[in-house]
Every structure is written in structure tokens, then in C-alpha cells.
Amino acid sequence: MKIESMVVLPMAAPYLCDMGEPYSTTEKIGGLAVLLRADEGVVGENLLIAGSGKGLSIIAEMVRSLEPLIVGEDPRKPGAFLAKARAELKHLGPTGVSLMGLGAIEGALLDLRAKIAGLPIHRLLGAVHERLPAYYSAALWPHVGLDGLQKAARNIADKGYWGMKLRAGAGKLDEQVARVKAIREAVGYDVKLLIDINQRLDERRATRLGRAIEPYDIHWFEEPVDGRDHEAEARIAAALDTPVAAGESAFGLDEFKTMIDLRSADTLMPDLQRVGGPMEFLRVGELAGASRIKVSGHTLPEMSLSLLACLRNADCLEAMPWSAPFYEGELTISKGDAIVGERHGWSQGLSVKAMREYALVKADI
Numbered sequence: 526m527k528i529e530s531m532v533v534l535p536m537a538a539p540y541l542c543d544m545g546e547p548y549s550t551t552e553k554i555g556g557l558a559v560l561l562r563a564d565e566g567v568v569g570e571n572l573l574i575a576g577s578g579k580g581l582s583i584i585a586e587m588v589r590s591l592e593p594l595i596v597g598e599d600p601r602k603p604g605a606f607l608a609k610a611r612a613e614l615k616h617l618g619p620t621g622v623s624l625m626g627l628g629a630i631e632g633a634l635l636d637l638r639a640k641i642a643g644l645p646i647h648r649l650l651g652a653v654h655e656r657l658p659a660y661y662s663a664a665l666w667p668h669v670g671l672d673g674l675q676k677a678a679r680n681i682a683d684k685g686y687w688g689m690k691l692r693a694g695a696g697k698l699d700e701q702v703a704r705v706k707a708i709r710e711a712v713g714y715d716v717k718l719l720i721d722i723n724q725r726l727d728e729r730r731a732t733r734l735g736r737a738i739e740p741y742d743i744h745w746f747e748e749p750v751d752g753r754d755h756e757a758e759a760r761i762a763a764a765l766d767t768p769v770a771a772g773e774s775a776f777g778l779d780e781f782k783t784m785i786d787l788r789s790a791d792t793l794m795p796d797l798q799r800v801g802g803p804m805e806f807l808r809v810g811e812l813a814g815a816s817r818i819k820v821s822g823h824t825l826p827e828m829s830l831s832l833l834a835c836l837r838n839a840d841c842l843e844a845m846p847w848s849a850p851f852y853e854g855e856l857t858i859s860k861g862d863a864i865v866g867e868r869h870g871w872s873q874g875l876s877v878k879a880m881r882e883y884a885l886v887k888a889d890i
């Protein structure tokens with residue numbers, strides 16, 4: 526068995542937000558599909574996304590440059606491809622665009638292997654979970670007023686999600702606390718509330734805000750400071766009773782190992798695009814588990830769910846609809862949990878119709 530061809534397809538789709546409503550009629554989200562076709566007609570797939578599509582063309586070129594190394598290879602020997610590709614890319618360094626390019630191909634290779642085996646990815650790799658708690662992530666933005674926050678929070682709770690995420694950190698401390706309080710008044714304490722600072726604060730302000738909102742039972746306090754400052758993250762994690770989540774901006778196993786050694790977070794959240802592919806995602810998860818640290822994902826729930834389902838220390842899934850327009854079907858939520866799909870390959874599969882509709886170039890798919 527061998528890989529016959531690779532398609533790298535840039536796309537642009539509606540940028541979904543706030544329970545499926547687009548941010549605006551004009552703004553688009555960029556997608557990049559990587560499709561590997563094997564000689565028996567099986568196609569392995571992977572997706573990358575980027576708001577407005579900036580940067581995806583560079584990753585696309587990186588992936589295309591690796592085509593001579595992957596075409597003709599046996600998809601059941603992904604390690605051989607990765608070793609060869611890492612050696613070729615040594616002059617560019619082991620992280621950044623090189624790592625994203627490798628990960629994009631490795632994700633498609635894993636999907637291909639699962640399809641060849643006739644199994645969902647979580648069953649191929651050793652499923653621990655059939656379902657994972659899911660929190661809704663595309664609402665409760667900093668620009669929304671208190672009434673709007675309460676309305677959106679009730680809407681998310683009514684839809685049956687396990688939790689919801691508030692973006693915070695912009696503005697005065699008492700205003701931020703008032704926003705958390707307003708959500709708790711609207712939905713009570715049966716639903717989880719997660720707070721994402723998106724790296725907006727310095728260490729002192731983050732620690733003060735983290736302490737001030739502790740009475741409101743926060744599931745986690747995410748990316749409180751600059752996502753590269755893992756020592757400051759560790760000091761904040763030590764200062765707060767509320768768990769800290771971080772790592773969506775980290776690249777590769779080495780950076781996560783630094784975070785684990787420092788105890789920068791109680792939950793690590795590797796991003797499938799930056800961590801360097803699905804196997805690196807799982808290695809981060811296992812390494813974190815050995816230090817009693819939990820793991821979650823970042824965006825791309827259609828694929829992250831398959832991997833988190835294999836980790837004993839999985840915390841929860843980010844239900845983020847940005848990638849949804851590119852996929853068949855919807856994320857299935859039942860009693861607060863996302864249900865892992867039983868189709869062969871990733872939990873959800875890319876939609877051929879959507880790829881054709883949103884493609885920015887003509888491609889053979």
C-alpha cells in the first residue's frame with residue numbers, strides 16, 4: 526500500500542460565532558484541507574484553520590514542499606516519513622511552520638490508517654472515553670454588555686452544554702468581576718464557567734482578578750499572561766485555588782515538557798495545529814498525566830475529540846464552531862457531553878460539498 530497523491534486545498538467559509546450566527550456577513554475563516562489519497566482509493570484528511578486565513582498560505586507551501594517525501598510512502602509507516610521530513614527541515618528549526626506542516630500531514634496519515642483499519646481513530650489508538658464534557662466557547666465576548674451576557678449564558682445552558690467560556694481581562698477589575706457575577710446570577714452553579722484571559726493581563730493583575738473571581742466557582746482560569754511566559758503562569762497557578770489552563774500557543778513536546786516541569790498549568794490545552802500533529806498531542810497528554818496534570822484541546826473539536834477520548838486525564842472539550850462549516854454533520858452533544866463519532870477516521874469527516882463550495886482554487890477532490 527502506498528500514497529499516490531496529496532491535495533492541499535485553501536478555503537474560506539463563513540466565520541461562525543454566537544450559537545451559529547456569523548460574526549459579520551463579510552468576514553471569513555480560512556481553512557486548509559490536506560488530503561492524502563492511497564492506492565486503494567482511501568483518502569486521509571486533516572484540516573487547519575486561521576481567522577481571516579492569514580498565514581495559512583505559508584503553511585500550505587510548507588505542506589506542499591513535503592509532497593515528494595510523502596507520495597510513494599506506505600501510510601502504515603508514518604514514523605519513517607516524519608524522520609525523513611524532520612531531517613529535511615532541520616535548517617528551518619524544529620517548531621513554528623515546520624512543525625505545523627509536519628503535523629498537518631501526520632493528521633491526514635492517522636486518518637488514513639484508521640480508515641484502512643476500518644476503525645474510528647479513538648478505537649484504533651485505544652479508547653478510554655466514549656464521551657467528554659463539552660463547553661461552548663463562541664459567545665460571552667468582551668464587547669457584550671451585561672444583559673447580552675446573561676441572555677447568551679442562558680441560551681448555552683438551555684442547549685445542554687456542560688459549561689461555557691467567558692473572555693475576560695479587558696477593563697477594570699470590578700467590572701470584570703461584575704461580568705462573572707452576572708453570568709452566575711443568570712445560570713446558577715450547575716453549569717461550569719471557564720474564564721479565558723487570552724494573555725491580556727500582566728502577572729499582578731491576573732493574580733488579583735483570579736483571586737477576586739474565586740467565589741464564583743471557576744472551572745479554570747485560562748492563559749492569564751503572555752503565553753510564552755511559563756514561569757509567570759506557574760506562579761499564578763501556585764497563587765490561586767482555581768485551576769489554571771494554558772498551552773494553546775505552545776509548540777511541540779519540548780515546550781510542553783517545560784510547562785509540566787514548571788507546573789505552569791493544572792490543565793494543558795495543546796492546539797492540534799501547533800503541537801505538531803496527533804501523536805505529539807497524545808505524547809503531551811501522557812506526559813501531563815504522569816505529573817497529575819489534566820489535558821484539554823483548543824478549537825477543532827471534530828479531531829481533538831478523537832484524541833482526548835484516548836487520554837485518561839482528559840478534562841473537557843472546547844465546543845468551538847469555527848471549523849464546523851467544513852465538516853459533515855454537527856458535534857453531537859448529549860447531557861452536557863460531546864459524543865465521540867463512530868465513523869472510520871476522525872470523529873467527524875470533512876464535507877466534500879463544503880470543500881468544493883469554499884475552495885479558493887480548483888482542485889481534484
Ligand SMILES: [Mg+2]
Pocket residue numbers: 721723747748773
Ligand atoms: Mg484560549
